[in-house]
Amino acid sequence: MDLIVNLFDYISNLGSIVMIPVMIAIVGLLFRLSILKAIRAGVMVGIGFIGLNLVLNLIWDYIGPVTTILIEKFNLNLSVVDAGWPAAAGLAFATKVGVVIIPFIILVNILMLITKQTKTVNIDIWNYWHFAFTGGVIMTISGSFWYGLLGAAAHAVIALKIADISAKRVQDELGLPGVSIPQGFAITTVPIYMLLDKIYDRLPGFKNRRVDSEAINKKLGIMGEPLMIGLVLGIIIGIAVGYDLKQTAELGIAMAALMLLLPRMVKVIMEGLIPISDGAKSFMQKRFKGSEFYIGLDSAVLLGHSNTITVGILLIPVALILAMVLPFNTTLPFGDLAATAFFIAMATPIHKGDFFRTLISGTIVMGVVLAFASYFAPIITETAMNTGFQFPEGAAKITALSAGNWIAYVILMFAKLKFIGAILIVLLTGGMLYFFRKGKNLEEAQEEAGQ
Template structure:
């Protein structure tokens, strides 16, 4: 086991830039693409992710300082610091569950494929930390490594099933065929967005009305183009935080670049994945009549949608306002605040790109996330201390908005019941498999 762990530690240490092209190329070869085409596909997808990360760095470089200024302007004085996803991931991977999470989840995924309980091959191994986090929470509560592994497996199984269910909408709205999103946090928001979507359908004026980026573009002409919206939004934020003229224009141009370049990088990823998808369909049609498989990717590929990134930026001040008024919140949004677009990654496809549905749902979900992050603060702080995590300056209690997911919360409540909780976790996972047994959430198309 130590050897296996060391091998996968080495693999995960190579990073996405190295591993994505290799994994995609191997998948291509498995589905009988020629060596040249498989390598080309892998390199293109790798380039797309490199470009995606470079563009996303704009958020941290330009929006990060804005976040600090907004916190000072709102005079937020909350006791728990949001240390961000790197802190949560580092803490999760540093536990005993985290040490074995990569090979363990690969085995879980393989068994799910073998038993035809999923269509998703989850190659997003860097985000396995979400499963490790759920496992670590349970292990911390029960003092049992095996209970922790059970929780991690349960979260992974739920992620694979919801990835299958939401795949059709993701592919249609994002424009990348043959993929799904099994990312451990993103899938926990899908049931919430599905429920809210049903509620919106029953509100007068919502059901037969859809306002997406395309509709905005059409009404506003050139000023409705995504990069122009980004420019105006950046300038507006610059004025609100008191930037001088130079800083305000810089922020506006950076936001415009974000809006323009993100979709371009997603198109590069799509160019690499299309041959893989076509080869997979041809391969499986010959051997498994009627079977279909998806390549499970990071939710970052959904951020190229203008609705997602626009609302992601709008949610920064909204989240700070929520932090001030929610009674159960003790979390100071900071580390993950610039990445609010990730929290609504699945809202856009579930709501079919509708701007107002996504904005309302995003606001509701950010309120839930703040409360969950506050709930997890004590155990995250304790685990961070036990694993030697380097706390942010001045912070005595930490959490992460990205750790505030409903699956980990439900499992933590069950875990407090010890052996009874084990059966409840198994029953909960079985109920999710049964409830989401239908192939898609395509619903009406408005």
């Protein structure tokens, strides 16, 4: 067991730049691609993710200082500091559950594939930290490693099923063949966005009316292009925070580059995934007659849609306003504030690229995120102390917006009941598998939920 743990610990330390190409190549070989084609596919996807990360660094480089200025302008003085997802991930992997999480979740995934309970092969190993986080906080509260492991497994099972049902919408809206998104936080937003989408369909002002990027492009012409939207948005933000002419111009160009380059990087990822997707289809048709598998990827690939990144940038001041006015909030958004696009990544495919639906839904979800991030703050702080985590300067309590998810909360509430809670967790995941039986897609699930 120690050998297995050390092996996967070594693999996780290689980082996503190495892990993703290796995992893609392995999947390609499993689907009978030639060695060279499998390696090329893996390297191409890896290059796409390198490009994606380089472009996303623009957000942190240029929006990071903006968020600091906005926090000062709003004069926010809250008791808990948002340490950001890197801190939350490092903390989650440092727990006893986190140490074994990679081989354990791979085993859960394999068992679900063998029993035909999922179509998703989750190769997004780095983001297993979300499952480790759920297990880690449960272990902190219950004092039981095994309850923590059960909670992590439940989160992973739910993630795989939600990835399955939302896969077609993701593929259609983003043009990503054979892909699903099992990322531990992204899937927690899907039920919320599904419910909100049904509500919008019943509202007079929203019914049969969708404002997507294509509609905006047609109406505004050149000014409706993502590049120009980014430029204007950057200039407006620069003026709002009091930048001088040079800083404002730089921010405008950076946001224009972000809007133009993100979709291009996603296309590079697609180029690598197409041979894998074709190989998977051929493999399944020969052996399983019509069965299909999805490659589970990081929700970062969804940021290639102009709607997602535009709304994500607009949500930065929205999140700060919510932090200021919500009575239950104790969290100062900071570490994850520049990554607000990740919180609405799944809203774009579920709302079919509708700008206003995504913006409204994103605002609601940011309120939910703040609520759960504030709730988890004492537990995360205690877990951090137990693992020897180094706190940010001046912070007595820490949390992370990316850790503020309701699925971890529900599983934690059950786990507090010890043995009875363990039974309830098993019933919850079993009920989820039963509800989404027979490979329902998002439309079928929404129909059944709306009846």
